[in-house]
Amino acid sequence: MPTVKLISEEEASGKVLEIFEDIKKTKQIDFVPNVWKALATNPDYLEITWKKLKAIMAPGKLDMLTKEIIALAVSITNGCTYCINSHTAAVKKLGLDNEALGELIAVVDLFNGMNRVANAYQIEPDVKPKEE
Amino acid sequence: MPTVKLISEEEASGKVLEIFEDIKKTKQIDFVPNVWKALATNPDYLEITWKKLKAIMAPGKLDMLTKEIIALAVSITNGCTYCINSHTAAVKKLGLDNEALGELIAVVDLFNGMNRVANAYQIEPDVKPKEE
Amino acid sequence: MPTVKLISEEEASGKVLEIFEDIKKTKQIDFVPNVWKALATNPDYLEITWKKLKAIMAPGKLDMLTKEIIALAVSITNGCTYCINSHTAAVKKLGLDNEALGELIAVVDLFNGMNRVANAYQIEPDVKPKEE
Amino acid sequence: MPTVKLISEEEASGKVLEIFEDIKKTKQIDFVPNVWKALATNPDYLEITWKKLKAIMAPGKLDMLTKEIIALAVSITNGCTYCINSHTAAVKKLGLDNEALGELIAVVDLFNGMNRVANAYQIEPDVKPKEE
Amino acid sequence: MPTVKLISEEEASGKVLEIFEDIKKTKQIDFVPNVWKALATNPDYLEITWKKLKAIMAPGKLDMLTKEIIALAVSITNGCTYCINSHTAAVKKLGLDNEALGELIAVVDLFNGMNRVANAYQIEPDVKPKEE
Amino acid sequence: MPTVKLISEEEASGKVLEIFEDIKKTKQIDFVPNVWKALATNPDYLEITWKKLKAIMAPGKLDMLTKEIIALAVSITNGCTYCINSHTAAVKKLGLDNEALGELIAVVDLFNGMNRVANAYQIEPDVKPKEE
Numbered sequence: 001m002p003t004v005k006l007i008s009e010e011e012a013s014g015k016v017l018e019i020f021e022d023i024k025k026t027k028q029i030d031f032v033p034n035v036w037k038a039l040a041t042n043p044d045y046l047e048i049t050w051k052k053l054k055a056i057m058a059p060g061k062l063d064m065l066t067k068e069i070i071a072l073a074v075s076i077t078n079g080c081t082y083c084i085n086s087h088t089a090a091v092k093k094l095g096l097d098n099e100a101l102g103e104l105i106a107v108v109d110l111f112n113g114m115n116r117v118a119n120a121y122q123i124e125p126d127v128k129p130k131e132e
Numbered sequence: 133m134p135t136v137k138l139i140s141e142e143e144a145s146g147k148v149l150e151i152f153e154d155i156k157k158t159k160q161i162d163f164v165p166n167v168w169k170a171l172a173t174n175p176d177y178l179e180i181t182w183k184k185l186k187a188i189m190a191p192g193k194l195d196m197l198t199k200e201i202i203a204l205a206v207s208i209t210n211g212c213t214y215c216i217n218s219h220t221a222a223v224k225k226l227g228l229d230n231e232a233l234g235e236l237i238a239v240v241d242l243f244n245g246m247n248r249v250a251n252a253y254q255i256e257p258d259v260k261p262k263e264e
Numbered sequence: 265m266p267t268v269k270l271i272s273e274e275e276a277s278g279k280v281l282e283i284f285e286d287i288k289k290t291k292q293i294d295f296v297p298n299v300w301k302a303l304a305t306n307p308d309y310l311e312i313t314w315k316k317l318k319a320i321m322a323p324g325k326l327d328m329l330t331k332e333i334i335a336l337a338v339s340i341t342n343g344c345t346y347c348i349n350s351h352t353a354a355v356k357k358l359g360l361d362n363e364a365l366g367e368l369i370a371v372v373d374l375f376n377g378m379n380r381v382a383n384a385y386q387i388e389p390d391v392k393p394k395e396e
Numbered sequence: 397m398p399t400v401k402l403i404s405e406e407e408a409s410g411k412v413l414e415i416f417e418d419i420k421k422t423k424q425i426d427f428v429p430n431v432w433k434a435l436a437t438n439p440d441y442l443e444i445t446w447k448k449l450k451a452i453m454a455p456g457k458l459d460m461l462t463k464e465i466i467a468l469a470v471s472i473t474n475g476c477t478y479c480i481n482s483h484t485a486a487v488k489k490l491g492l493d494n495e496a497l498g499e500l501i502a503v504v505d506l507f508n509g510m511n512r513v514a515n516a517y518q519i520e521p522d523v524k525p526k527e528e
Numbered sequence: 529m530p531t532v533k534l535i536s537e538e539e540a541s542g543k544v545l546e547i548f549e550d551i552k553k554t555k556q557i558d559f560v561p562n563v564w565k566a567l568a569t570n571p572d573y574l575e576i577t578w579k580k581l582k583a584i585m586a587p588g589k590l591d592m593l594t595k596e597i598i599a600l601a602v603s604i605t606n607g608c609t610y611c612i613n614s615h616t617a618a619v620k621k622l623g624l625d626n627e628a629l630g631e632l633i634a635v636v637d638l639f640n641g642m643n644r645v646a647n648a649y650q651i652e653p654d655v656k657p658k659e660e
Numbered sequence: 661m662p663t664v665k666l667i668s669e670e671e672a673s674g675k676v677l678e679i680f681e682d683i684k685k686t687k688q689i690d691f692v693p694n695v696w697k698a699l700a701t702n703p704d705y706l707e708i709t710w711k712k713l714k715a716i717m718a719p720g721k722l723d724m725l726t727k728e729i730i731a732l733a734v735s736i737t738n739g740c741t742y743c744i745n746s747h748t749a750a751v752k753k754l755g756l757d758n759e760a761l762g763e764l765i766a767v768v769d770l771f772n773g774m775n776r777v778a779n780a781y782q783i784e785p786d787v788k789p790k791e792e
């Protein structure tokens with residue numbers, strides 16, 4: 001159960017309402033996800049968070065699907081239930097089928113393990129990363 | 133400093149040597165990365181780990197670059213220095229430039245933060261993930 | 265569902281009962297939180313844990329609210345549901361309103377992200393921390 | 397060693413230079429921390445990150461020292477070396493002495509442990525968080 | 529709620545069915561745990577994961593109980609609910625009583641805390657690990 | 661580099677000196693590990709931490725080696741360099757050879773991966789943990 005009262009679309013007004021509308025339009029969904037309704041208790045923080053997310057998730061050198069795949073890999077690694085559900089829905093909407101999702105999970109599985117092997121043996125870098 | 137003596141290519145023999153050769157050929161590199169030299173202290177574990185990695189990282193529905201991007205996102209989230217250096221080198225070799233790397237890092241930054249917002253407010257899923 | 269049977273206040277006796285009473289008195293609450301009822305299955309461990317917590321959470325150079333804020337920031341970062349609920353209740357009882365809670369969460373969000381930026385770019389310290 | 401070439405103050409121009417100046421002025425320091433020099437490889441991401449940090453770290457209902465304490469608690473929990481050094485320097489500059497720092501660390505120690513006790517016993521929340 | 533449709537024992541055929549039978553036989557249980565029913569959506573990944581687990585969890589220099597204790601300590605540290613339930617059941621089946629479980633949890637509690645003390649003070653290793 | 665000046669054995673006096681002596685005697689080593697020299701900046705916190713560690717690490721239903729194995733598994737999972745070095749030295753001193761260490765690491769690798777598989781698929785517990 002959320003630790004603050006969520007601001008519903010009906011209660012929203014002014015800046016909060018504008019951002020709620022922009023969220024639905026940008027994400028092409030017909031509801032405001034709960035995390036934004038919670039952030040709306042601090043309108044300035046809602047605004048700066050939404051602006052940052054909108055800028056970062058816009059297609060650039062990486063396309064939207066790749067960005068959502070990264071978001072899902074991070075959320076699985078951190079074990080955030082809300083986020084896993086949300087980004088799993090997003091990658092499926094963008095065309096990833098269950099088999100491809102299984103490949104994504106296999107890579108996340110593998111390197112969460114390998115990260116610990118490198119920790120355990122206190123492995124030193126093979127080569128210095130090349131600066132450009 | 134590593135917590136076990138690494139097995140060098142010169143010392144390797146039998147199954148270990150075969151796997152070392154396969155690692156260099158598969159990854160198209162001219163040295164055996166340190167993590168595999170450490171794993172070589174337990175040849176059976178080396179074998180099963182390499183086989184799993186080789187199978188999972190082969191191109192499938194997701195291509196190799198996407199898989200390396202996931203590996204890097206996981207390693208950054210876990211803060212594994214060896215792994216970050218190794219997968220940064222890999223994504224650059226596969227064509228990601230510094231600007232695209234910056235986009236990858238921006239998404240990792242964003243969702244490591246958002247994961248905690250969802251935790252903090254104990255947000256409940258918006259919609260049930262659709263099974264197929 | 266808990267993995268051990270919790271020891272209720274009715275079942276408690278001896279050292280466990282004394283500690284249960286001390287917990288309620290020290291925290292000024294009228295129930296024993298579930299985590300202590302679980303620890304009561306190992307009375308010595310219950311005792312040493314409660315003594316450590318009581319000593320550390322007593323006001324010192326940092327006041328109780330600051331200490332509870334730290335506890336909440338840690339619990340959010342680790343994604344511990346029980347702990348987030350418990351420490352959110354504690355900071356509210358000590359006077360933090362929803363707006364201040366939003367500021368706390370914003371800082372936790374920000375630096376869980378920035379921690380990964382520093383990881384990703386393998387940033388070296390700017391200055392050596394000054395010893396005193 | 398950083399995985400990208402840091403942008404020095406001498407190399408900075410345009411938007412990047414403006415932000416570098418604002419960072420030094422806002423933080424009242426005479427150098428640009430390395431993390432910002434790395435972010436400068438993606439000027440738009442530098443800008444949005446700095447704007448978010450500046451807005452969130454400004455004194456509000458929580459003062460600056462409390463916000464830096466939260467930042468340090470998060471960084472210790474995540475084990476980010478660069479961030480621990482940076483925020484330890486910041487809390488000392490804002491007046492926290494070594495004894496108070498020891499108290500902060502004690503609370504971080506305690507609840508990283510208690511978070512796992514709650515996980516281990518699968519403890520359920522005591523009371524529903526009160527919405528307001 | 530799972531994000532993919534689990535493959536039931538009734539639906540399983542071919543390689544998946546063989547592995548399901550082997551899982552039940554090897555673990556001496558009369559049902560297939562849900563995690564394997566999810567992995568069955570990618571049969572090759574199911575196979576390689578099961579083979580790796582079977583090889584690693586077989587008694588070697590460390591016995592099965594010690595291996596399950598490690599698995600539980602890792603799962604508690606990561607806060608994985610499914611895994612904590614599963615490995616708690618396993619260690620109990622192998623003979624660990626609630627008092628011993630309490631000792632295990634106490635050690636996990638202690639060092640999740642001590643790990644952060646070492647992080648916080650940026651402690652350097654006392655001695656170089658001895659290579660052999 | 662440590663963020664506080666470590667208290668050397670020569671500088672220690674009173675309670676701190678007594679605890680330093682007890683640490684060396686209990687752990688059967690001829691030096692005081694750096695983490696305790698850092699904790700000595702807050703003598704009360706040093707005392708309560710040492711007492712808790714001494715009580716928890718004493719042989720009980722689990723022997724000392726099993727407890728050190730758990731400590732190492734936790735430290736690898738969290739990626740704490742100081743702690744990995746320290747607990748690797750401890751398990752080797754208690755008789756674990758490099759092959760057995762490799763088995764320990766294999767289990768830690770495996771379940772850090774499997775924890776994420778369970779997260780990713782949002783797997784629900786198979787059976788309710790049996791209370792006793």
